[in-house]
Amino acid sequence: MKNLPKIVLIGAGNVATHLSQALYENGIQVLQIFSRNLQKATELALQINAQPTNDLSKITDKGTIYIIAVHDDAIREVAEQLAYLKGEKRLFVHTSGATPSTVFKGVFKNYGVFYPLQTFSIDRKANFQNIPICTHTKKKNRIKILEELAQRISPKTYKINDQQRATLHVAAVFVNNFSNHLFHIGEQICEDGNVDFDILRPLIQETTAKVQSNRPIEMQTGPAKRGDVKTIQRHLDYLKDQSHFKDIYELLTANISKTYQ
Numbered sequence: 106m107k108n109l110p111k112i113v114l115i116g117a118g119n120v121a122t123h124l125s126q127a128l129y130e131n132g133i134q135v136l137q138i139f140s141r142n143l144q145k146a147t148e149l150a151l152q153i154n155a156q157p158t159n160d161l162s163k164i165t166d167k168g169t170i171y172i173i174a175v176h177d178d179a180i181r182e183v184a185e186q187l188a189y190l191k192g193e194k195r196l197f198v199h200t201s202g203a204t205p206s207t208v209f210k211g212v213f214k215n216y217g218v219f220y221p222l223q224t225f226s227i228d229r230k231a232n233f234q235n236i237p238i239c240t241h242t243k244k245k246n247r248i249k250i251l252e253e254l255a256q257r258i259s260p261k262t263y264k265i266n267d268q269q270r271a272t273l274h275v276a277a278v279f280v281n282n283f284s285n286h287l288f289h290i291g292e293q294i295c296e297d298g299n300v301d302f303d304i305l306r307p308l309i310q311e312t313t314a315k316v317q318s319n320r321p322i323e324m325q326t327g328p329a330k331r332g333d334v335k336t337i338q339r340h341l342d343y344l345k346d347q348s349h350f351k352d353i354y355e356l357l358t359a360n361i362s363k364t365y366q
């Protein structure tokens with residue numbers, strides 16, 4: 106990378122926090138961090154030698170790439186407030202898996218997406234060596250700079266267009282959000298039955314370890330796959346007073362049965 110891009114980060118949440126640290130650790134200068142909350146922007150900016158601001162009308166025009174890491178629903182609104190910075194030289198990207206790059210259409214000249222595909226929580230260290238970064242921009246002269254930025258912080262980079270990213274995001278909701286919710290339900294059931302959830306943690310570990318080197322469809326076990334009707338009935342009886350869990354049990358059992366019939 107001959108001329109390192111200068112980054113401006115809009116947002117100070119989960120993604121902005123981890124991304125700004127990864128950029129900083131890899132020698133990429135973050136000029137400025139925006140948050141509506143100046144204290145949040147300042148805390149983050151101090152860690153990476155950037156300038157904090159809580160004023161979208163005072164964003165520096167010296168940036169090369171502007172990364173907008175705000176709530177999906179606020180991306181367009183924030184972009185419109187940054188429209189005064191549009192220009193041939195600057196590239197604007199968001200970090201959302203679910204939002205098409207066209208959210209920027211009519212606002213900026215150069216725009217795209219810089220989507221780190223991982224689940225981020227502010228207090229949990231993110232290892233970018235194992236975080237795929239999906240980049241997209243239609244402007245040919247901007248693809249290289251975006252890819253090079255991604256490669257600087259992660260060895261796993263992919264050119265993923267809007268349609269492919271929509272596919273990945275729906276799949277990600279199933280493999281992460283839904284499976285985590287099912288872990289939560291398991292914990293709830295243990296708590297209600299006065300059993301230690303820790304006993305189930307090795308099972309969770311093995312479940313996720315197996316799919317690292319095997320197809321999930323080949324790793325399925327359990328009563329729904331086997332067609333053990335009596336066991337399924339016992340479970341439904343157990344959940345008879347917890348209809349919010351019973352509904353999910355029935356839906357997933359029917360879906361698994363259909364998959365393996």
Ligand SMILES: NC(=O)c1ccc[n+]([C@@H]2O[C@H](COP(=O)([O-])OP(=O)(O)OC[C@H]3O[C@@H](n4cnc5c(N)ncnc54)[C@H](OP(=O)(O)O)[C@@H]3O)[C@@H](O)[C@H]2O)c1
Nearest residue numbers: 116117118119120140141142174175176177179201224225
């Ligand atoms: N969390 C993940 O695991 C993950 C993974 C990949 C991609 N993403 C994507 O990354 C983006 C940010 O997600 P996140 O998890 O970092 O969210 P987050 O922790 O909730 O932080 C959201 C940020 O958006 C800002 N914001 C919200 N509404 C705003 C508005 N109207 N105007 C200006 N700023 C506003 C918040 O501002 P204040 O600081 O002023 O409160 C905050 O800094 C989203 O597009 C999300 O889909 C998230």
